[in-house]
Amino acid sequence: MAGEVLQLRGVGVKREGATLLRDVTWTVNEGERWVIVGPNGAGKTTLLQVAAAMLHPSSGSVEILEEELGRTDVFELRPRIGFASSAVAEKVPAGETVIDLVLTGSYAILGRWQEEYDTTDVSRAVALLEALGCSDLIRRSFSTLSEGERKRVQIARALMPDPELLLLDEPAAGLDLGAREDLVDRLGRLAADPAAPTIVMVTHHVEEVPEGFTHALLLRRGELVAQGKVDEVFTTEHLTAAFGVPLGVDRQNGRWYARTVR
Numbered sequence: 001m002a003g004e005v006l007q008l009r010g011v012g013v014k015r016e017g018a019t020l021l022r023d024v025t026w027t028v029n030e031g032e033r034w035v036i037v038g039p040n041g042a043g044k045t046t047l048l049q050v051a052a053a054m055l056h057p058s059s060g061s062v063e064i065l066e067e068e069l070g071r072t073d074v075f076e077l078r079p080r081i082g083f084a085s086s087a088v089a090e091k092v093p094a095g096e097t098v099i100d101l102v103l104t105g106s107y108a109i110l111g112r113w114q115e116e117y118d119t120t121d122v123s124r125a126v127a128l129l130e131a132l133g134c135s136d137l138i139r140r141s142f143s144t145l146s147e148g149e150r151k152r153v154q155i156a157r158a159l160m161p162d163p164e165l166l167l168l169d170e171p172a173a174g175l176d177l178g179a180r181e182d183l184v185d186r187l188g189r190l191a192a193d194p195a196a197p198t199i200v201m202v203t204h205h206v207e208e209v210p211e212g213f214t215h216a217l218l219l220r221r222g223e224l225v226a227q228g229k230v231d232e233v234f235t236t237e238h239l240t241a242a243f244g245v246p247l248g249v250d251r252q253n254g255r256w257y258a259r260t261v262r
């Protein structure tokens with residue numbers, strides 16, 4: 001597949017009288033690595049849910065992997081998308097083992113029932129867990145894992161169906177500094193892999209943007225502040241507008257840093 005992986009035109013989302021997104025027009029092309037950044041309540045998760053075919057917009061049009069939302073079977077579309085978010089993690093059935101959680105990612109379902117998995121599936125799940133440094137967790141119950149371990153297992157699960165689009169909602173949230181740096185490093189390696197899917201990641205912090213991410217979209221109060229190449233978007237002007245505080249921004253060795261300036 002070549003070309004556009006996501007195409008949103010004039011997308012708005014309203015819930016219970018509140019406007020969560022307003023007039024978002026956004027294109028993601030194959031192979032790009034995007035980060036969505038903005039303050040609390042900006043609409044980042046809402047936008048990612050639209051991109052994951054989990055939420056239908058109130059207005060505008062959405063094409064995901066060349067399928068138009070509203071005219072396609074989302075149950076066929078969702079396994080083509082890897083989606084890791086705390087909203088998914090919260091729904092993991094009690095007692096679900098790590099290996100089963102990753103295997104069920106093949107079908108974008110939660111809770112193993114009567115699906116058949118062959119040895120190729122199991123080998124792939126084990127290889128993904130190994131690549132994310134989780135090989136010792138395979139037989140553990142997901143609910144007993146630390147936050148950092150959960151985040152890495154969720155990414156392995158999201159990669160399980162060999163998705164064309166990988167969506168990560170705040171993958172580093174709640175991690176200590178060492179675990180964050182480990183995860184950012186792994187995501188940087190994934191971003192550098194030409195065989196990896198197109199990636200869109202949500203974060204509050206420019207410090208969590210891995211090396212190799214190519215594009216950024218800034219949101220504030222449901223509206224676009226800026227979008228485009230990451231070094232054109234992460235400017236003092238744009239970040240200050242997005243977060244509503246005067247921010248200085250710096251880049252060192254491919255990573256970004258922001259702080260308030262007075």
Ligand SMILES: Nc1ncnc2c1ncn2[C@@H]1O[C@H](COP(=O)(O)OP(=O)(O)OP(=O)(O)O)[C@@H](O)[C@H]1O
Pocket residue numbers: 015016018019020038039040041042043044045046047204
């Ligand atoms: N069902 C709903 N009804 C009304 N408002 C909602 C509903 N769901 C979400 N919101 C509001 O929409 C806004 C955007 O929420 P969203 O979770 O997309 O933001 P976010 O940028 O991901 O925030 P955070 O960084 O805090 O996770 C928030 O102000 C939230 O309170």
